Amino acid sequence: MRVHGLDCSSTSVSGRGCPYFDPEYDTLSLRLDPPSVVIDNTSCPDATLIKVDSKNKHGILLEVVQVLTDLDLAISKAYISSDGGWFMDVFHVTDQLGNKLIDEGIIDYIQQSLGAKQDSQTTEVQTCLGRRFSLRSNTEQTAIELCGRDRPGLLSDISGVLKDMMCNVVAAEVWTHNLRVACVVYVTDEVTGGPIEDEKKLAVIKARLSQALQGDESGKGSKTDIPMAVLHTERRLHQIMSADFAAIQPESTNTFVAAADKTRPAISVQNCAEKGYSVVNVRCKDRPKLLFDTVCTLTDMKYVVFHAAIRSEGSFAYQEYYIRLMDGCTLKSEAEQEYVVKCLEAAIERRTGGGIRLELCTKDRVGLLSDVTRIFRENGLSVTRADVSTQGDKAVNVFYVTDASGNPVDRRIVEATRKEIGQSILQVKDLTPSSPNSQHEVASKSRFSFGTFLYSLGLINSQQV
Known part of the structure; x- marks a missing residue:
């Protein structure tokens, strides 16, 4: 049967008798x-x-x-x-x-x-x-997703495993919240410089990382996965932590925020x-x-x-x-x-992981993240958030650190850590940089409510504004 010049009896390339759909059809409306x-x-x-x-x-x-x-x-x-x-x-x-x-x-x-x-x-x-961003997805790396209970030294243990397995950390992002941690790491094989294709090696990496996540008997809800691809790192981190939140339901979550506490989100x-x-x-x-x-x-x-x-x-x-x-x-x-x-x-x-912001910029090498986080741990520093990236031959990393109890770090300890890593390599930045909106007053001073706007159009009544 033919309809408007299309042969509807044609089969797919696989020969299984499935109707053939022109891949151009998916973008037809976008092009028109x-x-x-x-x-x-x-x-x-x-x-x-x-x-x-x-x-x-x-x-x-x-x-x-x-x-x-x-x-x-x-x-x-x-x-x-x-x-x-x-x-x-x-x-x-x-x-x-x-x-x-x-x-x-x-x-x-x-x-x-x-x-x-x-x-x-x-x-x-x-x-x-100064960040470089590409429209093309990078398939030359292996992505690893981790989620579990946070603890001091965990990032050091994770990066140590990857170093032992001859994996070069190209990029990583780590978030912590309510004593939980989620991490997406992108690695390459130290030998080939490309993604890790050895299934046995991947299985060993996954097993060792799972063991590092569990740590002790408190490893409830830990998860390690090696997906085919991660389309967007930050969205994936939200998805991982949201799924973990739904499964664990931390008792420390504060549902309703007092109006007087202006440092916490007020949501209704x-x-x-x-x-x-x-x-x-x-x-x-x-x-x-x-x-x-x-x-x-x-x-x-x-x-x-x-x-x-x-x-x-x-x-x-x-x-x-x-x-x-x-x-x-x-x-x-x-x-x-x-x-x-x-x-x-x-x-x-x-x-918004708390702590002092530390920025590291130096020539990239295999094991760099492991060495830096080991020094953090040896000096009693705990990483609450991290953004690890590679730009050319440079490693450009951002860490937010507290002490092991989550309290502000003594500046003398920070300086001792910088001296050990390299004072020109590791810089201390402001803890809470001002928003560009507050600096330049981009926003309008008028208080706008979309509810008021809808009311003016007659879409809702005044009691709902």
């Missing part, structure tokens, strides 16, 4: 009606406006926010609407130094990443913080019954990648953001989301609302 991405540097004196119009699909908001935050951009304000078949949003952004976007490579990269520019040649850019969930939305309000200290963390959590919990308003005022961020589940339902039960509050609070806090 590509997203519109406008970079506007004239409308706002203090920020670049990025306007995105596209056909709506689940997760598109996260895709956009992910692209912007991966480029080390600060989002000071955003208006999002996707109630229907079309997605429209506006982001007010600067780089982390408070400047507008003038780098043509960055602008081209944004348009290419969001599908608005199909013929672009930009595949790698350098952010204002209410139902807008008239229009069938659940309204999530978040107030917390502003910081880079905050919007990514909350949008990522809602998306992976299968909630759809129909409307949202985001703003920064001074050092605080305010976020308001109008959401439903993918099946159209709202958060009806108190237990469900409480769980969303817990998950959002955890997502906000898990990236």
